[in-house]
Amino acid sequence: MTTASREYLTCKELVELVTDYLEDQLSAEERLKFEQHLNWCPPCGHYLEQMQVTIRAAGSLTEHNVPEAAQKVLLEAFRHFKTAQR
Amino acid sequence: MFAYRFLARGGLGAVNQFKWPLPEGSTPGAWVGPQADTTTLGVYAQRLSDLPYWVHDELYRVELRGTVHALSLGVLASEMRFVERVDGWNESLRRDFGKSCVERLRQCAAATHDEHGEPLIARCLMECDVGEIPQVLAATDMTRHEAVGNLLVQYLIDAVNVQNAGLTASVAHVARVAISECPQLAGKHHEELAQSQWLQHRLGLPSDTWQ
Numbered sequence: 001m002t003t004a005s006r007e008y009l010t011c012k013e014l015v016e017l018v019t020d021y022l023e024d025q026l027s028a029e030e031r032l033k034f035e036q037h038l039n040w041c042p043p044c045g046h047y048l049e050q051m052q053v054t055i056r057a058a059g060s061l062t063e064h065n066v067p068e069a070a071q072k073v074l075l076e077a078f079r080h081f082k083t084a085q086r
Numbered sequence: 087m088f089a090y091r092f093l094a095r096g097g098l099g100a101v102n103q104f105k106w107p108l109p110e111g112s113t114p115g116a117w118v119g120p121q122a123d124t125t126t127l128g129v130y131a132q133r134l135s136d137l138p139y140w141v142h143d144e145l146y147r148v149e150l151r152g153t154v155h156a157l158s159l160g161v162l163a164s165e166m167r168f169v170e171r172v173d174g175w176n177e178s179l180r181r182d183f184g185k186s187c188v189e190r191l192r193q194c195a196a197a198t199h200d201e202h203g204e205p206l207i208a209r210c211l212m213e214c215d216v217g218e219i220p221q222v223l224a225a226t227d228m229t230r231h232e233a234v235g236n237l238l239v240q241y242l243i244d245a246v247n248v249q250n251a252g253l254t255a256s257v258a259h260v261a262r263v264a265i266s267e268c269p270q271l272a273g274k275h276h277e278e279l280a281q282s283q284w285l286q287h288r289l290g291l292p293s294d295t296w297q
Contacts, residue, residue, distance in 0.1 A: 008263070028127045028155065028162045035101050035130070036139050036159050040259040048101075
């Protein structure tokens with residue numbers, strides 16, 4: 001039985017993999033290295049928590065959560081954006 | 087098949103805070119599948135040689151069943167249950183483990199300077215109190231010294247700082263990286279092995295039977 005090398009995951013690599021981690025898309029080896037990094041790197045642990053909070057908050061929002069005044073401002077901005085593109 | 091698993095205080099998963107079913111007396115906890123690790127892949131556990139990579143608050147001996155795969159930093163099984171807590175692992179031993187990592191790094195840094203004709207730096211490193219190394223080195227301007235071994239001194243300062251902050255897993259990581267990145271120590275000192283041997287000796291753990 002052979003095992004893969006014990007190369008470390010860097011903070012940059014963790015940031016690149018965070019979405020795949022949260023969606024359970026990493027291989028067993030990648031997931032293990034991801035969690036091992038979190039074990040010794042508190043800042044990356046905070047980053048993961050922030051991502052989870054953001055995903056939860058964003059997932060619970062619908063267009064009805066946007067106040068009417070803000071909707072008008074946004075729609076107006078989008079109209080001008082299209083005009084500016086031409 | 088038996089292995090180990092570190093958990094956060096209170097028997098919680100270190101990353102997802104899952105409340106693992108722990109043993110009660112001599113009765114093991116319930117068998118748990120992949121959902122406990124928030125994945126469909128399986129449950130993760132650690133061999134003796136993996137323990138330094140996963141240092142946390144509580145250590146347990148676990149039993150695995152089903153398909154078991156060996157990975158670089160652990161093993162993956164279909165199911166796992168917690169058999170017993172390794173009582174010897176506590177806050178005091180955890181700090182001692184961090185200290186041992188710092189101490190080996192200090193010895194390596196001093197030896198490297200000594201071998202390269204800088205015995206005064208080596209002596210300074212070995213004679214000061216471990217916790218005061220960053221201040222002592224700053225006072226002697228050694229951190230700007232353009233010498234072989236300077237990299238180890240920089241890592242040593244990092245290791246002392248994270249040890250003083252109580253971040254034992256980070257101390258162990260810094261020590262492993264420092265020594266693996268020092269070409270003068272290639273083949274002379276294997277920090278990962280030293281760390282797992284320290285844990286095995288101090289906790290009285292049997293040798294790994296994993297192939």
